[in-house]
Structure formats: structure tokens, C-alpha cells
Amino acid sequence: MRISGLWPALLTPLTEDGSIDHPALTTLAKDLVLRGIDGLVPLGSTGEFTEFNAQERRAILETVVIAADRRVPILAGVSGLSTAETCDHGRIAAEAGVDAVLALPPVYWKVSDDRIFDHFVSVADATDLPVVVYDFPGLTAQPLTTALLERLAVEEPRVIGAKLTVRDVMTVTAALGATRPYRPDFSIVTGFEDLIPAAMWAGADGAISGMANVIPDELVMLVASVKEGRPDWAELHHAVMADFDMYGISAPAIPGLKAAAAALGRIPRANWRLDAGPEKSVLDAAAAWAAVRQPSSERKDVA
Structure with a gap:
């Protein structure tokens, strides 16, 4: 393996x-x-x-x-x-x-x-x-x-x-x-x-x-x-790095990653064990992140 x-x-x-x-x-x-x-x-x-x-x-x-x-x-x-x-x-x-x-x-x-x-x-x-x-x-x-x-x-x-x-x-x-x-x-x-x-x-x-x-x-x-x-690879890496700031939505990063995933419909909600009800500031930041993000299908040379 x-x-x-x-x-x-x-x-x-x-x-x-x-x-x-x-x-x-x-x-x-x-x-x-x-x-x-x-x-x-x-x-x-x-x-x-x-x-x-x-x-x-x-x-x-x-x-x-x-x-x-x-x-x-x-x-x-x-x-x-x-x-x-x-x-x-x-x-x-x-x-x-x-x-x-x-x-x-x-x-x-x-x-x-x-x-x-x-x-x-x-x-x-x-x-x-x-x-x-x-x-x-x-x-x-x-x-x-x-x-x-x-x-x-x-x-x-x-x-x-x-x-x-x-x-x-x-x-x-x-x-x-x-x-x-x-x-x-x-x-x-x-x-x-x-x-x-x-x-x-x-x-x-x-x-x-x-x-x-x-x-x-x-x-x-x-x-x-x-x-x-x-x-x-450079265009693809640029596209990934344009989204790298999802790690900055929260500290630690997990609730922010979950909130970003939820904002894009990847998972139903952003709950995590250390805060079963996610902070509103994290949800708002993730919503703002998702709102300005271009879908991959709209990015040059990515789709």
C-alpha cells in the first residue's frame, strides 16, 4: 500500500x-x-x-x-x-x-x-x-x-x-x-x-x-x-491559494473549515464538539468568504 x-x-x-x-x-x-x-x-x-x-x-x-x-x-x-x-x-x-x-x-x-x-x-x-x-x-x-x-x-x-x-x-x-x-x-x-x-x-x-x-x-x-x-499547475495552485484563507476564518481552524463547507453545501451545519452551536462570528465570516468565492467552473483554466 x-x-x-x-x-x-x-x-x-x-x-x-x-x-x-x-x-x-x-x-x-x-x-x-x-x-x-x-x-x-x-x-x-x-x-x-x-x-x-x-x-x-x-x-x-x-x-x-x-x-x-x-x-x-x-x-x-x-x-x-x-x-x-x-x-x-x-x-x-x-x-x-x-x-x-x-x-x-x-x-x-x-x-x-x-x-x-x-x-x-x-x-x-x-x-x-x-x-x-x-x-x-x-x-x-x-x-x-x-x-x-x-x-x-x-x-x-x-x-x-x-x-x-x-x-x-x-x-x-x-x-x-x-x-x-x-x-x-x-x-x-x-x-x-x-x-x-x-x-x-x-x-x-x-x-x-x-x-x-x-x-x-x-x-x-x-x-x-x-x-x-x-x-x-500554476493556474491550479493559484486557484487553491485563492481559497487558502478559509484556514483564517477561525482559530483553531476546524470550525472555520466546517462553516466554509456548510456555506457551500458540502455538509449540513458547522457544529463542532468544542462549540456545539457555532459562534455567529464564524458563520458570518464563512458566509462572507463563500459569497466572494468564484465557483471552480467560473475560474480560468480550472474546470
Whole structure:
């Protein structure tokens, strides 16, 4: 299995009372598959993984697996505070029928590379599934070092790649240099859409994208254009970057992403677990964002 192309980091739609909106999740997942994405990533950061208990996580994953209907692979987020919790979530994901798991290092305590290596090995042991390691130092404050990535590539074949939600291409190129000489099949994907062209030119395989919930067509075309070396990548990247300010609708970004998706009719409402009834200011900002946004069909060289 290789993580390549465009994989949306799925939003988790909620009802008015904050329960999981399984029909809306099913609709979102099916629509994304039909739009040509390469895989689905439920229960990542965009999916609010921190806010759901074990039973809810299982239900979310089962819904996505059924919606995908084996048309695309499922990479399930299984991160938790501890190794034991992460392994428990990994077992649930395996039982739900996903194809691979995505895991952060242990959260809260700052530990050594040896300890993080053992953490990812434990996740692989618990799930019997391929593991993608997740580097998000902006939230964990503990980056995955190039030495650790090299050791994982050399010593642990069940770790098949890394998602790098990092702000610079140098980190991506360093990760590629640490892994590809030993494992040409080791997947490296970016978590930030603005880095897609530069990361892929350096050798990365694609992106796991929160924005793909909102503007999937533009991102599918951008990743394909860069992968194929087509000259229209710049226009496509410009179109994506014109919408990049959706990340600034709120802080943190999830309610803003949900509000943008709701404003465009991608999900029914913008509720999220930390604020079941979204703030009016976020809804207003998302409505203003959507009002001035040109549909992709009206953008030059995009449709």
C-alpha cells in the first residue's frame, strides 16, 4: 500500500446536539470518492479525533468504510495521549475494516526518539496494519526527527510513510533524504496545501488535505497536474491559494473549515464538539468568504 495523490482529512459532521451526523458523513465520503480522490482519512486533526470516545470512533470508521465500499483505501487516525490508548484505537480501527492507520507520537510528554520508535512499533503490533506516522509539531511541539524517520524506514517495514504537517519544504526534503535511499516505497505527504507543488517536486507523493472537504475538485486537479508535470499547475495552485484563507476564518481552524463547507453545501451545519452551536462570528465570516468565492467552473483554466 502506498499513500499517494490526494487524501481528504475528513470532517466529522455533527447534528444540532453535537452527535455524529452519520448520513452527512456518508454523503460527504461518497461525494469525495466520486470526485476522484485517492483515499480517505477519518479521525485526523480535521476530523476532531480528540473529541470522540472509543464507541464513537468505531461508529465513524464503520460509516466511512461502508461509504467508501472499497473504492478507495481508508487511512484511519488512531492517535491518543498514550501508547496504550493509541493501540486501543488502532485495534478498533482494524476491527472496523480500515486499510492502514495514522498515528501521532505520544501526546503531552516529550520523550526520546527511542521511546517514539517503540510507540510506533507497538501500534503496528496492535493493529497488524500498515502505519503512517504523523508529524504535526505545531500542535505536538515534538517534531519527528530525520534520524527517527530513517530508523523507521530501515528497521520497521510496517511503517509505510509519514504525513508532514510542517511549514517548510526543507523539512520535507530532509525526510525524503532520510527515508528514500533505504525505502523507495516510503510515502511522504504534506499536510499543508500551499506546499503541494514544492513538496511533490522534491519527491513527495501528494497531500492529506483538510481543504479537500471544501474544494475537492481544485485539489484533485492540482495534485494530478503536478504529478503529471503539466504546465497548468500554476493556474491550479493559484486557484487553491485563492481559497487558502478559509484556514483564517477561525482559530483553531476546524470550525472555520466546517462553516466554509456548510456555506457551500458540502455538509449540513458547522457544529463542532468544542462549540456545539457555532459562534455567529464564524458563520458570518464563512458566509462572507463563500459569497466572494468564484465557483471552480467560473475560474480560468480550472474546470
